[in-house]
Amino acid sequence: MSAPSLTDHPDQPGWRTPRGRPSLSEVFGSIKTRPTGGFWRKLASFLGPGYLVAVGYMDPGNWATSLAGGSKFGYTLLTVALLSNMMAILLQALCARLGIASGRDLAQACRDAFPRAISWPLWLLAEIAICATDLAEVIGTAIGLNLLFGIPLEIGVLITALDVFLILWLQNIGFRWIEAFVVALLAVITVCFAVQIALADPNWGSVIRGFAPTTEIVRNPEMLYLALGILGATVMPHNLYLHSGVVQTRAYGESLPERREAIKFATIDSTIALMFALLINASILILAAATFNKVGKTDVAELEQVHSFLAPMLGSAIAPTLFGIALLCCGLNSTVTATLAGQIVMEGFLDIRLPAWARRLLTRAIAIVPASIVTIWYGSEGTAKLLILSQVILSLQLPFAVVPLVMFTASRGKMGELVAPRWVTALAILTAAIIIALNLKLLYDVATG
Template structure:
């Protein structure tokens, strides 16, 4: 307690402490910890802001994406490339809005919700976000366990249990500084991209068919099986907890907290996330293109499991190392997603509940919740059960999206919160259209699942 607080009466002292807690910055241990040059060439300033966008992009190419992209490519060829493109454009817009909220207000999305809504509403929003994080963690456990099995022959249940050890990975990286954490993430992204560049070159897909796949098709909405995977792709791409994550980690930069400094920070943060998400677009499209050109083209429309794709990739592609590259990229994806999901969990818990627990404890709790269903499903149904669980986890993510997207769009459209940084009306209209598309697609999926 400070000296000034100690002299206050008990009620005023409590109010002072509450106000001080409300004003606490997001991720206080790393807030404004990355230096930003005040002058010099523009490239140096852009480099200073590079990092958060790539950490966010990790969630857009996690193991859950692999399952939906493989299933979509093997069953429907290149048709669902249009869904990947659409979801990536949605992600670019929404992540730019999340960065703007964090920089303009100094509050992350969870803190902004807590400042605006009642306790019951905030509790429900927190539960929805926690469900999304657990679903994401579920995908990471399955993906990492499959990668360990493919590369080292470790049984799926053993691999799932080993993933509990990564609870200490984030703690180790954070102790070395936030820039070191970003460098670790970017290094793994380079490995993933390199693996897929080689596989795409070997697959040599027909360019005309690939380009046609990016064009919209009404079949995506009218075919229930295609719609299910399409919504899984959207859920795997526009991940709700990434909006909370981005609104927080953009504040790690030590930009001037003035209108001019914030405006400059918003520009570079948006540039950073847009470039990073274009990399995510390449990765997701590459997975689906490989599945379409290798499996669908050879009549293997039944390939929906990562392990199955691994076994068939090298023989059908005629490249001995293809399957190994596939598994290495999957392991790198699982490790990367672990880091960002843990951070998002911390941001959400602190933002909504003001609850601070050690990172390792938070990680063990979340990972433990995710490991249990993986072990049970693997024990009862085998590998096929985990493949279906992986795709289902992405649909759960999509179901949580409105609970993050709608508050975000509302906040950045509110001049009372954003001041001069409020988004233009045409951007607000576009953002509400994106939110409406997500809600309508989810309702269509629910109807087809339970009624149709």
């Protein structure tokens, strides 16, 4: 099947400008899909972008909130992890719809739809959010290197900056290699947590009950605060930009039936991947509940604490090593996807014209340099505070990504026949309202101590 072109895409009159250079132009439409064949053969060609997105839902910032929630309140907050994941599935489905239906990623859509007085502040907020995302991921990778190899935090931070060259190399040989790299690291993370969960031997009856909604979360202010933190750490703004761009690496065709089918398979892809992310996040919370909360150790939040406590509590010397390996893989994965999101945001909002390697280095430097400076300045003693800070910054930016996404996908003028169904838009508006209200509550609680 041929790649989408710039000339035959039916631009909708609702956009202020015609579609320009495509998102991630060097890999745009580079992966062939199967125009014929059974359901599973077609789905296989679309699998990949969802896993890049899922990585952002299990970054070190999520680890910090899940570990704190599990150690403090046991299995109770599993229901919050489930609710957050359902919201994420809906929003990411809208991202795939936007990218395929309009031929624009979210950043390009904002540039096309809004005047500079609006689009440039949105760009700045998106860059700040990516810096905050990188902050959490740089910390997680550096801590993983320190726990496994004894590398000082400051040197570990600098090592994480080298991932840009890995991405350049992988993208040069094919975008599928980036997806394969991410999926391989996710497989390692899964094995590590499967072994740790088996060693922890949780109460599976309590685990199942933990997924059921409970009013206790609302009645308990401290539990509500952690629940809000889990939500704020789950739905991340950079993932919305990322998904609307990477979904266009597929050569799905330009006719209405082809794009409609592409939306279906891209949605299935992201839904499967995000359920996988829920499995990992739930495993982190279950591990903390079965290990720390079970023995009354309810104040565990630092990643280094978890590493040092696992061996004596689980009675196995391999448990801390597995935790460190999973953390390192998670950090590496997250920095790879954050770099791609940075490229999409800068190119989409500013439409800069630079060679691919220069764009990649520039977008990576904008995110990694501030994160590295802050991490080195605070040192290892401030990592938990920095992780919390990164989630607060993401909470601030989230509405500025969610609201335009819902607006665009609900507009028939911009989406044409592929406009989101009304019931999906209604659920998206409700989701956006809940996210904004809860994140404002989280920010208020942080501001008032």
